[in-house]
Amino acid sequence: MTSHSRINDEQYQDYILQGVSRTFALTIPQLPEALRRIIGNAYLLCRITDTIEDDNALTIEQTRQLSDMFVEVVCGNASAEEFSLKLHPLLSDQTIPAEHDLIKNTPAVIRVTHSFNPVQRKALERCVRIMAQGMADYQETESLEGLKDLPAMNQYCYYVAGVVGEMLTELFCDYSAEINAHKPILMKLAVSFGQGLQMTNILKDIWDDRKRGACWLPQDIFLKNGFNLSKLQPGMNDTNFQAGLAELLGVAKRHLLNAMIYTSLIPPHEKGIRRFCLWAIGMAILTLNKINRHRNFSEGAQVKISRRSVKATILTTSLFASHNWILELLFKYTSRNLPEVSSHPAALSEIS
Known part of the structure; x- marks a missing residue:
């Protein structure tokens, strides 16, 4: 991947952060430069997980399947493009426009995720796995x-x-x-x-x-x-x-x-x-x-x-x-x- 497309992915990350969270768009820039990019990315991964759980238009089966698929996407074992094409059409108006946009551009977010060092990637993967499985469990008993x-x-x-x-x-x-x-x-x-x-x-x-x-x-x-x-x-x-x-x-x-x-x-x-x-x-x-x-x-x-x-x-x-x-x-x-x-x-x- 060229450094030009990497920069574009990072610009998208900064842009969409403003749309999906006013608070984090405010706090993340306070961090040292070495942490800003990764914590911004981590927040967006959590937000995607959250979007899958929160849209009531999805059945329990779809929620579970898409959550599991997203964990595999973050770990590099499944296609971000395929995940995005599968989830995006299923979202309802209950999901805010900025989150629709985020789901559509999941591949850009994931390209940034996959640019981090192994320790950082492992921390992100663990978080998304536990969050996705746990939230899907609770969603079933809501x-x-x-x-x-x-x-x-x-x-x-x-x-x-x-x-x-x-x-x-x-x-x-x-x-x-x-x-x-x-x-x-x-x-x-x-x-x-x-x-x-x-x-x-x-x-x-x-x-x-x-x-x-x-x-x-x-x-x-x-x-x-x-x-x-x-x-x-x-x-x-x-x-x-x-x-x-x-x-x-x-x-x-x-x-x-x-x-x-x-x-x-x-x-x-x-x-x-x-x-x-x-x-x-x-x-x-x-x-x-x-x-x-x-x-x-x-x-x-x-x-x-x-x-x-x-x-x-x-x-x-x-x-x-x-x-x-x-x-x-x-x-x-x-x-x-x-x-x-x-x-x-x-x-x-x-x-x-």
């Missing part, structure tokens, strides 16, 4: 009843986010011997980091998910608080439901505390990687705060953080990116109104 319990929610969060945390950590460790020195603890914390971000998304998207027939909340937490998830309705003022919600806000906060510990283990001079982590944590905390203040919200838009809040998060965390003690104070201050949970054995392994 219902409005919710997940059985908190461990089932943890498992779901691992498939969609924890495994991404592990992949990012592998890539950070491959990039820097200094980061690699903390690899065992970082790998553990990465799963918790991913779970904190994913739980924030689940809580924010309760009502949007319900509209498409899914509920990722754990039944046991709500039953313990006297509420049955099958009775859930938007805008409910049920105090038992809100008590369950409060408990999950507390669990998410604990995971994000582990995310802060993860970030503090990244060398202070690696400000780009720290910013990449801190912006995600900051936006998650602000979202949890908003949910906490409006526990009777009835659609995701009501708890979406403002652009001004996003700018303030970016400014503050960038200013203090290399100062662990200031970051610790900032986290304590911004999360002070969120519920506290005593260490829940099923909630998170005690790391901190």
